[in-house]
Amino acid sequence: MSFFERLKTEASAEWRAYTEHPFINGLADGSLAEAAFRHYLVQDYLFLIEFARAYALAVYKSPRLADMREAAAGLSAILDVEMNLHVKLCADWGLSPSDLEQAPPAAEMLAYTRYVLDAGMRGDLLALKVALAPCVIGYAEIATRLASRPDADAATNPYRVWIAEYAGAPYQEVAAKARAHLEHLADLYATPAREAELIAIFKEATRLEADFWEMGWRAGQLGQ
Secondary structure, eight states, X not given: OOHHHHHHXXXXXXXXXXXXXXXXXXXXXXXXXXXXXXXXXXXXXXXXXXXXXXXXXXXXXOSSHHHHHHHHHHHHIIIIIXXXXXXXXXXXXXXXXXXXXXXXXXXXXXXXXXXXXXXXXXXXXXXXXXXXXXXXXXXXXXXXXXXXXXXXXXTTOTTHHHHHHXXXXXXHHHHHHHHHHHHHHHHHHOOGGGHHHHHHHXXXXXXXXXXXXXXXXXXXXXXX
């Protein structure tokens, strides 16, 4: 069993809560309230800014030049590609760049991103990559499953563009590279003595990811 699969097995309850949240099912069949998705989009933009900081931290934490280059590529992908795609997606939902930049950060967004940054500050590059894994690798897994659902690509599904973006080859390649790098770092640094610590980081990051979906879901329930 790979290191990532072991993490998921040990965090099976948290992983199910994250990858099978009602917010995700609403994306797949198009039933998610628009207010939920709009709130998620705004907070996800702020989230990307903080995740860019995490990748910058990964450069600093990298013990080898190859690790630095991998982290720098991830930072560039967020700042130069993913954020631009996100702004374009938000524009389709009537959200301007100023709407995104001026939005107050939600407590769930702050809790998650601060946890990831703190895990990286306190630990090594492997600890930081474990904290990043539920998002980076998890989104690819979620989107692949959603894309297989019959209503995912229907013209009537307003969320088909989001699903296609994360299920598409470019993002799937990003996730595959992140997973391969995580496995490589684990081979080097994941001693049996550290396993419990790394599992605890993964569980908490996964729980905070589920809270991020829940944040959007609640906004939809409230009609905000």
